[in-house]
Amino acid sequence: MTGRAKAENAFRTIGEVAEETGLPQHRLRYWEQRFPELRPLTRAGQRRYYRPEDVALVRRIDDLLSRQGYTIRGVQQLLASEAGSRRKAAPEKPTLDPKRGPLHILRDHLAAALDHDAR
Template identity: 60%
Template sequence: MASGTHKASGAFRTIGEVSADTGLPQHILRYWETRFPQLRPVVRAGNRRYYRPEDIALVRRIDGLLNRQGYTVRGVQQLLADTRAEGEAPSLMIALRAIRDELAHAIVRDEQG
């Protein structure tokens, strides 16, 4: 993780940690919460957000669709809704995508030195 602290893979992450890890600004993560009902981090007192591993996987998926594959927000909303309607096992697929994304990020970090 970019913040220098090492947490267990199943640990909750703060919005700052997710932002540093993904390179996405915190305001974008908050905006996505308003646009994608599937993205629901745990919100504690003082509006502090804690992202579960499946939330982080979804953030990475949304980021990939919007910023790498060229989808619009509306297109990603439809894709996520269609995926849910088709009966995809969300937790398993999210977990598998999270593993894939973590491996891809590790490879990029390793190649950068």
């Protein structure tokens, strides 16, 4: 990348992702059509902004296709099955205690979600 390096958690344009990964932009746009899990944010003029988790998914898809020998269909099935597993293992809702204030309840919800993400 030219100029100053971006923070690790910064959003990246499609050009920056292409440069970082060595993948052509047209392939990234094609993967967006083939993999519903890959959904960068789009802004005015259809500019794409990839979140860090999008970039990680691009790297994973590239690894599965280029190094591990998966087909497009195979990667689609793998990602879909993983998404299904994550939905089944949704965090438990904390029990609502009417004696507790709304901030405590919100804190409990956030703690449960963070605990679920850490698994």
